[in-house]
Amino acid sequence: MKWVRYQSDGKTFYGILEGEVVKEVYGSPLDSYTESGxxxxxxxxxxxxxxxPPTFYAAGINYEKHVRExxxxxxTEPNIPExxxxxxxxxxxxIAHQQPIVIPKDATEKVQYxxxxxxxxxxxxxxxxxxxxxxxxxxxxxxxxxxxRTWQASDRTMWRAKNSDTFKPMGPWIETDANLEDMVTTVRxxxxxxxxxxxxxxxxxxxxxxxxxxxxxxxxxGDVVWMGTDGSSENMKxxxxxxxxxxxxxxxxxxxxxx
Numbered sequence: 001m002k003w004v005r006y007q008s009d010g011k012t013f014y015g016i017l018e019g020e021v022v023k024e025v026y027g028s029p030l031d032s033y034t035e036s037g038x039x040x041x042x043x044x045x046x047x048x049x050x051x052x053p054p055t056f057y058a059a060g061i062n063y064e065k066h067v068r069e070x071x072x073x074x075x076t077e078p079n080i081p082e083x084x085x086x087x088x089x090x091x092x093x094x095i096a097h098q099q100p101i102v103i104p105k106d107a108t109e110k111v112q113y114x115x116x117x118x119x120x121x122x123x124x125x126x127x128x129x130x131x132x133x134x135x136x137x138x139x140x141x142x143x144x145x146x147x148x149r150t151w152q153a154s155d156r157t158m159w160r161a162k163n164s165d166t167f168k169p170m171g172p173w174i175e176t177d178a179n180l181e182d183m184v185t186t187v188r189x190x191x192x193x194x195x196x197x198x199x200x201x202x203x204x205x206x207x208x209x210x211x212x213x214x215x216x217x218x219x220x221x222g223d224v225v226w227m228g229t230d231g232s233s234e235n236m237k238x239x240x241x242x243x244x245x246x247x248x249x250x251x252x253x254x255x256x257x258x259x
Contacts, residue, residue: 001016001139001175001176001177002016002017002018002173002174002175002176002250003015003016003017003029003050003139003173003174003176004016004017004022004042004045004047004050004172004173005047005048005049005050005051005173006022006040006045006046006047006048007045007046007048008024008040008045008046012048013025014027014028014029014033015040015045016035017042017173019042020041020042020043021039021040021041021042022039022040022041022042022045023035023038023039024036024037024038024039024040029122029138029174029176030051030122030138030221030222031221047096047097047098047171047172048096049094049095049096049170049171050120050141050170050171050172050173050174051120051141051170051174051222051224052091052094052222053091053222053223053224054220054222054223055088055217055219055220055223056088056089056090056091056094056168056223056224056226057086057087057088057089057213057223057224057225057226058086058087058088058089058145058162058225058226058228059084059085059086059087059202059204059209059225059226059227059228060081060084060085060086060087060228061081061085061203061228062081062084062202062203062204062227062228062229063197063201063202063203063228063229063230063231064078064080064203065197065230065231066228066229066230066231066232067079067080067081069231069232070232080203081203081204083204083212084204084208084209084212086209086212086213086225087158089145089162089163089168089226090159090163090168092163092165093162093163093164093165093166093167093168094168094169094170095166095168095169095170095254096169096170096171096172097169097171097172097252097253097254098172098253098254098255099166099169099254100166100254100255100256100257101144101146101166101167101169101236101242101254101255101256101257102165102166102257102258102259103236103237103238103256103257103258103259104148104160104164104259105258105259107148107150107151107164108148108149108150108151109235109237110148110149110150110235111146111147111148111149111235111236111237111256112146112147112149112233112234112235112236113144113145113146113187113189113233113234113236113242113244114144114145114146114147114228114229114233115142115143115144115185115186115187115195115229115244115246116142116143116144116145116226116227116228116229117140117142117143117183117185117199117206117226117227117246117249118140118141118142118143118170118224118225118226118227119137119140119206119209119210119224119225119226119227120137120138120139120140120141120174120222120223120224121136121137121138121219121220121221121222121223121224121225122136122137122138122139122221123135123136123138123221124136124218124219124220124221125210125214125218125219126214126217126218126219127214127215128210128211128214129211130207130208130210130211131207133206133207133208133210133211134206134207134210136210136219137206137210138174138176138221139174139175139176139177139178140174140175140178140246140249141170141171141172141173141174141175141224141249141250141252142170142171142172142244142245142246142249142250142251142252143168143169143170143224143226143244143252144168144169144170144242144244144252144254145162145167145168145226145229146162146164146166146167146168146169146236147161147162147167147233148160148161148164148167149161169252169254170224170252171250171252172250172251172252173250175248175249175250177248178246178248178249179248180199180200180205180206181200182247182248183198183199183200183246183247183248183249184196184197184198184199184246184247185197185198185199185229185230185244185245185246186244186245186246186247187242187243187244187245188242188243188245189234189236189240189241189242189243190240190241191241191243194233194234195230195231195233197230197231199246199247201230202227202228206225206227209225209227210225213225236256237256237258238256238257238258239255239256239257240255240256241253241254241255241256242254242256
């Protein structure tokens with residue numbers, strides 16, 4: 001099932017996408033819902049980020065190839081993580097499918113994409129085992145963890161490098177039926193394939209991260225966990241189009257403009 005979140009007549013709704021038809025609902029997939037009887041053509045609705053998370057989690061470095069390629073660029077030895085570390089991102093940075101990523105006027109040329117699987121939590125969860133961790137997952141969407149690398153290296157925190165307005169495209173929808181083992185992530189910049197990797201080829205998988213987080217922190221419906229990226233990224237500039245496709249989930253597409 002595909003869940004879209006959108007705006008219609010100045011109001012925000014969830015709907016179930018079936019082909020090109022959106023079935024509007026009262027309520028949401030995060031609690032309870034009933035179909036309203038209203039339908040829309042998918043092409044006619046204004047998509048919003050599929051969820052605004054109560055808490056926005058982000059996995060630390062989570063793909064070995066990404067670690068090794070970064071080490072080569074920096075001239076250092078690769079430092080493979082020994083445990084699942086978690087960070088946070090800011091909801092102010094979220095934008096929807098097709099909305100523009102805006103490069104701040106004082107950013108350097110090193111504004112880059114990071115293609116990430118996003119896990120959407122559907123049930124309140126604490127102290128869950130790895131074997132049962134997927135039971136709390138509503139579904140999956142796609143994130144682009146846009147990063148200004150100069151700021152990332154120079155600032156004491158990643159407050160602007162990762163969290164500037166528009167730096168977190170997410171969407172286009174929540175897919176509830178996707179299989180982790182079948183997913184392949186592909187990134188295209190201006191229709192040119194630049195990265196392709198098996199999505200679940202993580203150092204620490206979705207189950208591990210959920211189990212680890214819930215040892216200390218309660219996860220709530222609507223929370224999201226961005227799962228990290230693989231490979232090395234290219235710079236994005238004004239006029240570019242970045243697409244991230246995860247097989248079985250969908251394609252997130254955003255233009256890039258300069259402030």
